[in-house]
Amino acid sequence: MNKDSWIQDNHIKQLSREEIQSIVVCLDNRVDLSVIKEHYETAEIAKFDILMSLYKNDSASQAESAIQSALLNSVLPQNFVIVCDGPVGSEITKLLDSYQLAFPDIFKIRQYKINRGLGAVLNDGLSLCSNDLVARIDADDINLPWRFQQQLEYFNENKDVAIIGGQIIEFNEARALGEVRSVPTDKTKLLSFAKRRCPFNHPTVMYKKSAVIESGGYPDIPGLEDYPLWAEVLMRDYEVANTANELVAMRVSEQMYGRRGGLKYLKKYTKMRIAFIKSGFNSVPIAIEMIIAMTLSTLMTPKLRKRVSQLLLRTPSQSIKP
Numbered sequence: 331m332n333k334d335s336w337i338q339d340n341h342i343k344q345l346s347r348e349e350i351q352s353i354v355v356c357l358d359n360r361v362d363l364s365v366i367k368e369h370y371e372t373a374e375i376a377k378f379d380i381l382m383s384l385y386k387n388d389s390a391s392q393a394e395s396a397i398q399s400a401l402l403n404s405v406l407p408q409n410f411v412i413v414c415d416g417p418v419g420s421e422i423t424k425l426l427d428s429y430q431l432a433f434p435d436i437f438k439i440r441q442y443k444i445n446r447g448l449g450a451v452l453n454d455g456l457s458l459c460s461n462d463l464v465a466r467i468d469a470d471d472i473n474l475p476w477r478f479q480q481q482l483e484y485f486n487e488n489k490d491v492a493i494i495g496g497q498i499i500e501f502n503e504a505r506a507l508g509e510v511r512s513v514p515t516d517k518t519k520l521l522s523f524a525k526r527r528c529p530f531n532h533p534t535v536m537y538k539k540s541a542v543i544e545s546g547g548y549p550d551i552p553g554l555e556d557y558p559l560w561a562e563v564l565m566r567d568y569e570v571a572n573t574a575n576e577l578v579a580m581r582v583s584e585q586m587y588g589r590r591g592g593l594k595y596l597k598k599y600t601k602m603r604i605a606f607i608k609s610g611f612n613s614v615p616i617a618i619e620m621i622i623a624m625t626l627s628t629l630m631t632p633k634l635r636k637r638v639s640q641l642l643l644r645t646p647s648q649s650i651k652p
Contacts, residue, residue: 347507350474354579355505357399357472360391363432366401370433376482378463378536379409381455383448390421392470392581397429399472400465405479407465411438413455416445449548449555456547462540468533472501472579480575481536492541492568493560495530496577503583515574524564525616528557534577541568553595554602561611596628 345353380400384393400410410433412426418441430437438458442451456464463485467473477496484494500508513531514520520529542548545562548555563570600621606612612620 350499350576350579351501351505351507353474354472354501354507357402358395358505360394361398361402363428366398367432369402370406373404373406375408376405376478377461378407378465378478378482379411379459379461380407380465380467381452381459382410382412382467382469383415383451383455384412384418384422384426384469385415385445385448386418388418388422388469390419390425393422394425396467396469396471396473397425399474400467400478401433403473403475403478405482407461407478408436409438409458409460410436411455411458412440413451413458414439414441415448415451416442447550447552449550449552452555453547456539456542459539462538463536464539464542465536466532466534468578468580470581471533472581474577474579476575477534477577478536480573480577484571484573485536488569488571490569491571492563493530493535493537493570494573495532495536495571496534496573496575498531498534498578498580499576500580500582503581507579508582510576511580513572515572517571520570520572521564524560525612526620528560529564529570530556530560530572531578531580532556533580541566551598551602554598558602558605561606561609565609565611592628596624599624 382396382400397410400407410429414422414426423441426437426439426441430439440454440458463482465478465481481494481496485491488494495513497513498511500511502508511531513529514523523529541563542559545559545566545568547559549558551558560570603612603617603621607614607617
């Protein structure tokens with residue numbers, strides 16, 4: 331599939347796995363800045379901001395893929411906010427300098443001298459966002475070309491919604507597509523799902539900054555910064571939604587499953603569930619059920635944890651609906 335065709339044709343009804351893979355491969359290869367600037371000069375600029383975080387272990391090449399995939403979307407932001415959680419190294423610094431030079435009017439980059447934690451720097455990043463609508467992106471994912479347009483259209487049609495997320499299609503280091511990381515689209519199912527599992531794919535969300543700030547912002551719980559925030563948003567009765575469409579291609583690796591185990595993670599998770607009981611978000615039986623499930627998960631090897639996750643939490647995808 332020609333790159334120009336998927337940038338310009340934003341109303342494709344269905345793409346095959348082969349077509350979506352060609353888009354992922356294209357966006358995961360370096361695109362010349364002159365091409366990105368040419369697209370930026372002709373694309374629609376909308377009233378929303380992008381918020382992205384970086385830290386020392388992020389890959390400069392993967393961060394570049396994430397940034398360029400966002401800037402090659404069919405609709406672009408007024409501001410692109412990047413917060414660096416501590417020193418990030420020369421390669422990432424060089425990358426950020428190149429984008430700051432190429433797009434001085436939209437990039438707002440803040441680099442902290444010490445590591446403060448993801449929750450803290452995201453809250454600071456929100457303070458740098460000028461618009462109420464903010465799209466979160468991760469430093470190693472591919473934002474599919476229709477993502478922002480679809481989310482903005484949803485907000486325009488549903489003024490009372492505070493968060494709109496979407497589905498994720500996974501891809502591995504060989505750029506082969508995997509399963510879809512699904513979250514509920516039906517409101518009743520979403521609210522029920524949220525009692526046991528995180529109801530949004532964080533790298534896909536676009537939200538109203540005002541709702542996030544009113545809900546207390548991102549908590550300081552390393553590895554669990556988003557779920558408690560969504561729980562607080564739901565407790566305040568904000569309208570939320572997930573689109574059935576895939577918005578982001580997520581890079582997965584064996585290391586990702588290794589990070590979700592261990593006694594330290596279990597302690598943080600248990601503390602979160604206890605807080606959910608105190609706030610009324612969880613009943614005691616549901617909290618105990620999920621703590622037991624997480625205890626079993628932490629005892630698994632990363633390979634087994636990956637297999638269980640694929641069997642229980644993923645769905646195969648034969649086609650993509652942008």
